[in-house]
Amino acid sequence: MTRHSLRRWFGVFFQFIPWALRGLAAAVLVGIVVSLSGAWLAELFLWSCWLFFGFLGLPVRPLFRVWFCQRRSGLSWREASAAVRIQRDFKRLCWSAGLSVREDEHKVMLEQLGASTGQRAVPEEDSGAGLFDWLTVVLGFRRWSDTVKYFDSPRILKCQVTRHGLVLTVLRGERAKTSVDLAADDVLRRLEQAAREITGFYQLMLSARVIGAKTVWSFVFRDSLAVPTPVPAVDFSRRVDPEQPVVIGLQDSGESFSLQVAGRHTLLVGASGSGKGSVLWSLLLGLAPAIRAGLVRLHGVDLKGGVEFFLGEGFFYEVAYTYEDAKKMIRQLSDGLDDRLDSMRDSGVRKHVPTLEEPLELLIIDEAASLTYLAPDTKSAKEVDAALKRVLSTGRAAGVSVVAALQDPRKEALATRDLFTQIVALRLRSQDDAKLALGSALHEAGARCEQIAQSQPGTGFSIDAETAEIQRFRAYWVSDDAVRAVAARVQGGVERV
Ligand SMILES: Nc1ncnc2c1ncn2[C@@H]1O[C@H](COP(=O)(O)OP(=O)(O)OP(=O)(O)O)[C@@H](O)[C@H]1O
Ligand SMILES: [Mg+2]
CATH class of the missing domain: 3.30.980 (Threonyl-tRNA Synthetase; Chain A, domain 2)
Structure with a gap:
């Protein structure tokens, strides 16, 4: 027998000492009561109580709870017993x-208060309550630690x-x-x-x-999000309503996580390598049946040499890889928006519903800061800014939505930042960046983007625009092959400029 296993056996042995002592004390107590009463039925009852509560009750009850908890949740036995311990303690x-504050500290506080005010602040000891605590512990109803009071x-x-x-x-x-x-x-x-x-x-x-x-x-x-989840196969026979939230990954509870795109403008903030690409592709794959059916029309801006959108060009109605093309595209969208608003006004419609004639226009911008720092001159930058502002401020009712990915949450990176109605934040470099992206209140309320591990790209927090509730999620892992395969199938239904 090694020294280590000897020590372990001693540990287990010592754990049983308080238990055995309690059993012994309970036996003495029961013996006294029984000898005083003398009736055999009372004797039987008390000895059974001793047997059950003193020896079985206390250890069996938590075991039963752990078993129940494990059966219901699917946790392992060790995890379930940890859950029960946390509740108990x-x-x-x-x-x-x-x-x-624990009772002894509370007493000291009261004594100090008494000393400073000159009045007695500590209440008289209640010997009855002490005896009651002692009795319940001896009889096995509670552990001694359960009798400690906290304020x-x-x-x-x-x-x-x-x-x-x-x-x-x-x-x-x-x-x-x-x-x-x-x-x-x-x-x-x-x-x-x-x-x-x-x-x-x-x-x-x-x-x-x-x-x-x-x-x-x-x-x-x-952590349910520790392991990447591959994007599920796209079912093109399913009818996808573009106005409904799109499933793009998993929440930390293990349920699916959806993002509302229609009727909102979404800003996706995350440091380089935080997995913005997987959020965008999960979204497009989720919308693929609606894009193929012609209910959603995609406009893409990818000024980083086209590395992101080139792969899935088949999804897009049009993609801009140069600043000039991006400027033209955003201006056209803004002009088209005016026409749509005019026709809605004429027909007395207040909210646009996507149809084949007038689909949901979705503008996806990868690295939106490039619209600022790649501008050839201030005039172009101002023009793009004004058109984007117009789309962001009036597009929602007319069925035009924007999803923009951004590495740097500072206002200088994207002047129109405040016009986005929804924020999804992935890993950010520092606490300051996280507070800038989400505001201090949401950061303090638990959206700690700077604490997301680098090894967990695609993980982030989304803030529900209506309830302001924070949701931790991880987007699906979308391989290049999956993008290519789905793009090839979507392409057939997409009309291109
Ligand atoms: N949900 C995910 N699960 C597993 N791996 C992911 C996930 N999302 C992204 N990755 C991996 O993380 C790496 C960075 O992802 P991605 O290119 O999407 O980041 P990004 O935020 O777009 O970065 P950049 O701003 O530099 O473009 C990639 O190698 C990608 O394979
Ligand atoms: Mg990217």
Whole structure:
């Protein structure tokens, strides 16, 4: 037997000591009560209680919960027991993160308060309550650690065990001023560390989202987005409504993630190599049946030498690879928009519905900053800017939408940045970039783009324009072959300029 295994056996042996002591104390207690009462039925009842609660109840109950949790969620046994531990030790966890006060600290605080005000602030010890705690522990109803009281702790409102971990919706206690404080970086770091120590699960990761007055903590045992998911095969027999959200990847809950394109202008921000290409291609592959059917008409701007869109030219009605072509295309779109708005006004229509005659016009711009820095002169830059502004400010109602990818979230990179109605942010280089792209409030509410791993391209946060809810997702991984194959099939239905 090695030294290591000996130490392990000793560890297990010592774990049983408090349990055995409790059983012994309970036996003495039961023995005293039984000898005082003398009735054989009471004797039987008390000895059964001792047997069940003292020896079986306490260890069996969590085991049962772990089994139940594992059956329902599909987590492994180890992950399910970590989820149960976090729920059981929630208050201790919050205390470790500085979100609550333990009773001994509370007493010291009250004593200090008493000393400064000259009044007695510490309440009398309640010996009855102490005895009750002792009895419940001895009889096996609770662990000794369950009797420790914590003050001002956050409260669990909802608890969900998912395929990837534990999701707790919590309400702040007295120590945190707002729900955003429960999502602060240092709080999350301490909570994560405490959860790792309590569960012994060192891969555990914690992220937070703020929804109004509530905070959602997601303890993830395995990141559902860690492994890329290839884009599913396109089913051309399926009718795709371009006005509906398009599935472009997976959410961190493992469900599919959709992006609303029609009726919105989407700004896709992400550092170089963050996977903007996979978001764009997932979107186009999702829309492929509608593009082939002629309900969506694609206009592409790719001034980076055409490296991105050349591959899938078959999707596009027109693609601009030079600044002059891009200028002409955006101006034509802006003019066409005026005609469409005129005809809508004449026929009394307030919202455009895509048809074969008047499809959804989708302008996709890869690296939108190139429209600024590649402009041959200020006059051209201003012209493009004005046309794009016109499309962004009036296009939505007339069935013209824009999706623009951008590496640099600064306003100088794209003057029209503020006219986009929806932001999708992938990995960004720094906290400042993330705050610039999304605003401080959303960053503090959990959209930490700078923390996305470089090894996870295509991962990002989307912010729902209506509910302002933050959604973490990963776009599908789209291979060049998949783009080529789908483009070849779409091409047949696409009319080109
Ligand atoms: N969802 C994804 N899953 C797996 N790998 C991905 C995913 N998205 C992108 N990648 C990989 O990451 C790398 C960079 O992706 P991509 O070219 O799309 O980044 P980008 O943001 O467009 O960069 P740039 O701004 O330089 O054009 C590529 O090698 C690509 O294969
Ligand atoms: Mg790219």
